[in-house]
Amino acid sequence: MNxxxxxxxxxxxxxxxxxxxxxxxxxxxxxxxxxxxxxLNPAEAxxxxxxxGSRVAALPWRMTSNGIEALANWYNFFVRSIGDTALLSExxxxxxxxxxxxxxMPLDDAQMLAGAMRGAGWIVxxxxxxxxxxxxxxxxxxxxxxxxxxxxxxxxxxxxxRKGEVSLRVVTEFSQADWEAYETxxxxxxxxxxxxxxxxRHWAEMDGADGRLRLGIAEIAGEPVAAQFWTVEGGTAFIHxxxxxxxxxxxxxxxxxxxxxxxxxIDRDRVDLVDFGTGDxxxxxxxxxxxxxxxxxxxxxxxxxxxxxxxARALTRQALQPLVSGKSDG
Numbered sequence: 001m002n003x004x005x006x007x008x009x010x011x012x013x014x015x016x017x018x019x020x021x022x023x024x025x026x027x028x029x030x031x032x033x034x035x036x037x038x039x040l041n042p043a044e045a046x047x048x049x050x051x052x053g054s055r056v057a058a059l060p061w062r063m064t065s066n067g068i069e070a071l072a073n074w075y076n077f078f079v080r081s082i083g084d085t086a087l088l089s090e091x092x093x094x095x096x097x098x099x100x101x102x103x104x105m106p107l108d109d110a111q112m113l114a115g116a117m118r119g120a121g122w123i124v125x126x127x128x129x130x131x132x133x134x135x136x137x138x139x140x141x142x143x144x145x146x147x148x149x150x151x152x153x154x155x156x157x158x159x160x161x162r163k164g165e166v167s168l169r170v171v172t173e174f175s176q177a178d179w180e181a182y183e184t185x186x187x188x189x190x191x192x193x194x195x196x197x198x199x200x201r202h203w204a205e206m207d208g209a210d211g212r213l214r215l216g217i218a219e220i221a222g223e224p225v226a227a228q229f230w231t232v233e234g235g236t237a238f239i240h241x242x243x244x245x246x247x248x249x250x251x252x253x254x255x256x257x258x259x260x261x262x263x264x265x266i267d268r269d270r271v272d273l274v275d276f277g278t279g280d281x282x283x284x285x286x287x288x289x290x291x292x293x294x295x296x297x298x299x300x301x302x303x304x305x306x307x308x309x310x311x312a313r314a315l316t317r318q319a320l321q322p323l324v325s326g327k328s329d330g
Contacts, residue, residue, distance in 0.1 A: 001052040001087070003094045008033040008060075011047040016056045020083035023234020025203070026076050032060050034206065038199035039073050046071075048095060050087035057087035067099030067307065074195065077132065077238065077277045078294060080109040088116035098304020104130045104278055104294030114297050122299040125314055129296040133281075133288040135274040142263040153286045157259050160252040167219045168260045174208030178215055181224035182243070189243035200229065200241070207231050214269075216261045218244070218253035226253035228261055235272040237265035258287065 011017045012029050025031040029047070036045040044062040059081045060071035070079040079102055081088055092113075100122070102113060114124045137145065146154065160166065171178055179201055186194060194200065207213040212233050218226035226244035230237055239261075244254035265271045276284050278294060300311045 001050060001090055003048065003050045003090050005094075005096065006047050006049060008036055008042070008045050008047060011049065011058065014049065016051060017047065017049055017058050017082075020056045020058055022080070022082055024077070024236065025207075025231060025233065025238065026072070026078055027080065027082055029060075030206065031203070032071055034199060034202055035073070035075060036062075036071065038196045038202065039075070040071070048091045050084075050090045052084075052087060052090075055084040055087060057081060057083040057085065057091060059088070059091050061095075061100070061102075063097065066101075066310075067097040068095055068101070070102040072103075075199070075240075076104070077275060078104050078106055078109075080105060081113060085112045085116075088113060089119045092117040092120035092122065092299075098301040099307040099310065100299045101296065103296035104132075105297060107293060107295055110295035110297050114299075117297070117299045122301055123311060124297065124299045125318060127296050127298075127318075128293045130278040130294040131280040132278055132292040132294050133276040133284040134290050134292060135276075135288045136290060137266055137272055137274065140266070142266040145262065145266060146259070148289075150286050153255070156252055156255055161256055163251075165220055165251050166225070166253045166256050168257055169217050169219075170261060170264045171215045171217070172208070172211065172213055174205045174213055174215075178217060179204060181217055182215065182227040182229065182241075185224055185227045185245055186241070186243040188245040188247070190246060191243055204229065207233075214261065214264065216257045216264075218257040220248055220251060220253065225251070226257045228254075228257055230261055230265070232265060232269050232271060237261075237269065237271045237274045239274065239276045262287070 008029060012033060018029060021028050036042045040062060044064060046061055046063065048059045050057045061068045062071050072079045110126055114126050117124045183197060204213055212231045214230040214232055216228040217224055225248040229241040230239050242254060265274060276288055298314060300307050
């Protein structure tokens with residue numbers, strides 16, 4: 001078995017790695033490279049690769065002053081290894097650090113990584129770190145899904161939609177004009193300052209070129225007043241960004257646009273799942289039907305003396321606050 005650590009450019013040049021990519025932005029090397037370029041330090045970004053015959057596994061990470069961390073920030077809905085998880089132990093054995101942390105992870109992925117790291121001699125702790133609201137479509141039409149929404153939400157869409165003040169459109173190709181409208185609306189919204197507008201624009205361009213972009217625009221009297229950035233990939237619609245102009249809140253353009261976006265991905269794209277990302281925001285419960293726990297995996301090499309204080313603190317916290325059982329699926 002061969003194990004090596006590559007830069008993102010080296011990983012992109014290896015066809016074996018590129019063939020292992022998953023069905024979400026967060027499992028694609030091109031997306032991770034874009035994230036590293038605009039939001040992280042590209043010099044810290046690495047991909048550990050294990051190859052055993054035709055089997056390949058890859059684990060993206062970055063080297064920081066605290067050791068290894070997931071190649072991720074707030075734009076990631078989750079992180080996970082890519083490819084054959086049976087090779088994770090070899091990757092864990094060869095990681096070049098005394099401390100590591102990966103989050104947020106789906107439960108199954110966290111359990112597999114934790115098991116692999118324990119098998120490679122690491123001391124490992126897992127803990128819940130976030131919530132993920134999703135909608136399993138289960139073959140329903142939008143009409144069937146909509147009939148199950150809360151009455152107040154359906155009534156808002158009925159009343160505000162009947163007035164005809166708000167026009168809605170969903171575009172699947174990137175255009176500079178549409179993206180400028182999105183950025184303008186975002187600046188006028190209640191949202192905090194965007195972490196990396198350049199990253200989002202390049203991401204939208206990339207996914208627009210590959211048919212994955214779903215950009216919703218709501219207008220009143222020809223003026224954009226709400227916008228949403230979604231992508232569709234691998235049977236899942238990912239909801240990345242929502243924004244509306246607070247001056248038009250009474251017309252509920254954001255709510256009307258969200259309903260239109262759900263209708264598009266359910267009836268036209270025929271997705272199996274809609275993923276609202278991380279965060280336990282109350283408004284997500286009106287639209288989604290299931291909450292999954294996201295997990296953090298932390299690990300220490302027993303011989304890494306300089307990391308013993310952090311290990312001791314983590315073990316103490318775990319003893320004082322028993323971990324929540326992993327009953328929610330990941």
